[in-house]
Amino acid sequence: MAKKPNSTNKKERHILALSGGKDxxxxxxxxxxxxxxxxxxxxxxxxxxxxxxxxxxxxxxRAVLDIDIKVIKSERDFDWWLKYYKGVLPAPQQRWCTRDLKLKPFEKYIGNDIAYSYVAIRADERNREGYVPKQGRNIIPTHPFVEAGIALKDVIDILNKCELGTPGYYGWRKRSGCYFCFYQSDNEWKALRKYHPKLFKKACWYEENHSDGRIYTWRGKKAGKPLFLRELEEFLPSGEGSCFEECNHKTLPQICRKINIEGFDEESFLK
Known part of the structure; x- marks a missing residue:
């Protein structure tokens, strides 16, 4: 692995941040x-x-590799930060959750030491943006998989050979992360509701409860859906996502007609 010379007298450390994912x-x-x-x-x-x-x-x-894993946490939890940001939920353009709950605690843990941070970006995803330290140059990212040409197939082989396998959420979700991750697709939100109904309900609660009456959604203004539409999604046959998108800008009677809710009577509804 490539290694930069240490021209200071600072302590050198080698750190692998586990995400809870396969890579x-x-x-x-x-x-x-x-x-x-x-x-x-x-x-x-x-x-x-x-x-x-x-x-x-x-x-x-921990069990398979027989290693110790140091758990790092922010001194303040998600609810504190949400209040700090005046109820604005994190979004792709405003990823304060990653910054304040993940990156800052990681950088604080390293301090001023020289740290080689081993990043699990694969050779088949070279264009993926990895962790870029914002404070100083004492954290040096290194990419062993890219250097060795290791791709997704190789990662799966590594996990299978050591009998570690993959995380259980890969049965319904593509990536690791928080249960309310704004990068989740509609199908992943549906799966969260199916497999973790309490967490789904809590995610909905964050959308609904704002002291000033504003409404924020995990998907943002463009892709976000009011919560009652998410409940109607269960009536949609598989593969009719485009139909669901069309419903986003229709009235409730139009929505009910579009998805053919049994027993809906428009005349009675409009009385």
Whole structure:
């Protein structure tokens, strides 16, 4: 692995931040096998809003690899930060959740030490933007999978060979992250409601409860849907997402006609 010379007298550390996903888990296996003498620190930055499957997968990683995982947390929780940002929910253009619940605690944990941060970006996703430290240059990202040409197929092979497997949420979700992640697709929101109804209800609560009466959604103004439309989504046959999008700008009677709700009588409704 490429390594920059340390021209200071600062302590050098080697850190792998586990996300609770398959790629960082495979990187942990890869580094353990290739560099057994590397004094590697394994950390997990806990937002406090993770999926149960994430915690279960971390327990498996600990057991299978026989490693210690340092859990890092922000001194303030999501609800505190939400109030700080005046109820504005995080969004792709305003990812304060990642910044304040993930990155800042990670940087605080490292402090002023020279830290080689091992990032699990694969060779087949070179264009993916990884972690870029905002404070100083003491955190040095390194990409072992890119350097070794390891792609998705190789990651799956690594996990299967060590019998670690993949996180349980991959059965219904594409990525790790908070249960209310704004990058979730409509199908993933539906799956959250199915597999974790209490978490789905809590995510809805965050949309509904604002002291000043404003409404924010996890999907934003353009892609966001009022909560009553999400409830109607269960009436949609699989694969009719475009029909659902059309309903976003229709009146309730139009919506009911569009999705053919049984027993709906427009004349009675309009009386």
């Amino acid at each position: 960082s888990a495979a990187l942990a296996v890869y580094l353990r096998d290739r560099y057994p003498k590397l004094n590697l620190e394994y950390v997990f930055t806990d937002s406090g809003c993770e999926l149960p499957e994430t915690y279960e997968f971390l327990r498996r990683i």
